Amino acid sequence: MEVRAAGEAILEKASQLLDAEHIPHQCEVLVGIPPETIVNAVDRNQIDLIVMGATGMGALARLFLGSVAIAVAQKSKVPVTLVK
Numbered sequence: 001m002e003v004r005a006a007g008e009a010i011l012e013k014a015s016q017l018l019d020a021e022h023i024p025h026q027c028e029v030l031v032g033i034p035p036e037t038i039v040n041a042v043d044r045n046q047i048d049l050i051v052m053g054a055t056g057m058g059a060l061a062r063l064f065l066g067s068v069a070i071a072v073a074q075k076s077k078v079p080v081t082l083v084k
Contacts, residue, residue, distance in 0.1 A: 004029055006027055006032075007029045011027040011028075011029065012027075014027065015027050018033060026045065026047075028041065034068045034071075034072075035068055035071035035072050035075055036075070038050065038052075038068075038072050038076075039072060039075045039076055039077075042076060042077075042078060043077070047077055047078065048078050048079075049077060049078060049080075049081065050079070050080045050082075051080075051081045051083060051084070052068075052069055052072065052075060052080065052082060052083070053069075053083050053084070054067070054069040054082040054083065054084050064077070069082050
């Protein structure tokens with residue numbers, strides 16, 4: 001399965017769960033450098049909260065690889081809630 005199709009499948013399942021609970025949401029598959037792409041989408045769509053998963057990588061992995069969640073939290077103008 002290609003990456004875009006996998007992302008759309010995940011978002012469809014999440015969307016169904018949110019719809020069942022009548023929770024407003026917006027789903028979109030974006031391509032680019034993750035932190036910049038996420039922050040730009042937030043600005044473009046006037047989103048007031050980011051909720052994203054954190055993989056729970058250890059300090060050593062973050063040191064070498066960086067963390068998308070940390071980068072988004074640092075670059076974002078809106079609150080970021082990390083879910084582990």
